[in-house]
Amino acid sequence: MNKKSRFSDSELVESIKQKDLLERAVIQLYEEHAEITRSFIMGKGGTEQDADDIFQETIVSFIDTVQKGKFRQESGIRTFMVSISKHLWYNEIRRRQRAGNREKLFETGREQEEDGISGVIQDRELKNELSRLLGELGESCKKILELFYYENLSMKEIVSHLHYENEQVVRNKKYKCLQQLTDKMKQNPLAAKQINELIQ
């Protein structure tokens, strides 16, 4: 992507909402913000792989926040993303320490987190667990749920996309897949804890 075709911050946010420009937006996020995150994480004892993984999660969280309409543009994309990266990395350090990792990790100098950051970021461990449970449903379930809940396709479009008999078959399949997923979550301690904290 050349300099001329770069999005401004507000254009970038709009392109993420439109989804068809998502790839260009993600590439720009990598080109403009990956290095600063990398420097921070590697300066705090992380590896190159840690930095890449954390930045990927940062982008996922940022996109999710934007697509849910929760991003407040006044903070600026860079500031927001750096805050997410720091939050994710400090959580990761804590998780590793809990896991008995005696490797020296530096948490000193932790800066004040941006307001609202923790609210938009799901715990990394929980996210991984939930992703694993979704994977256990199988590809057809994952695809139907993704097309309906992320791509916002109608039942009719999904029928034509996945070659099901009719909309009712897809609707039933979707209910069934969603129910299977929630059943799995109920049996997962991390997910159950999260839900219990929410409803108490």
Next chain:
Amino acid sequence: MQPNNEILIDYLDNRLSTEETAAVEAMVQKDIRLAGELEYLKLALNTVRLNAIHEKVSAIRKSLEKNRVVEKRSPAIVRSMYTVSMRVAAIAVLIFGIAVLYKYMSVNDQSVYDKHFTGYELNNSRGPVTKDAESDAYQNKKWNEVIALYHAQNVNTNKSAFLAAMAEMQLHHFPEAVAFFENILNAGTGDRSFREESEYYVALAYLMNHEEEKGIDMLNKIKSNSHHTYYPLASRLSAIDLKIIALKK
């Protein structure tokens, strides 16, 4: 599937009427189990969304990393001494080849003649200058008059024939010039004057008369004799030039 869950899913999918939506929200407020079910469903939908985003970003990241690896793998241009030497040698061969080709193309009878022919200066002749009509005409570059005077004379000397030959050379009448020079060289009169001059100039006349073999032989004869008056001039003719002329013959 529990009927309540179906209603909750429809509620999340915005498929319920306003009244139904309000009824579900009221039930969730009262029933903690139902509220828990709703939160599980919300968490499930969030998981689907995040997973979809994660897969898209992951695919883009892999593509970027692949490009990064390809860029890293692209070998830097390292030129070994061997390669540099080979290039220099190749360039030298090419330059040499071009030079040889240029030389071959540029050397011919005419170029050698133009380079080595200089008009004979009568004042430079050895011995006292004898004033006569032919000499005057020659010094005044009246070439046709020189030739006419030669033919008008009853008795011709080597000098007279030489001046006539040189006049023919100046007029680019090479066959005639050759004939005059050969008369001088083949004459058995005992007159030895202007023989060496004639040998040099007849060699050039031969080249221009397309008798290259005779011209080259004559020049080589002069070059082999360092006491020859025209040895210095003949020596300036390179063996390569003569070889090229011989090849082009």
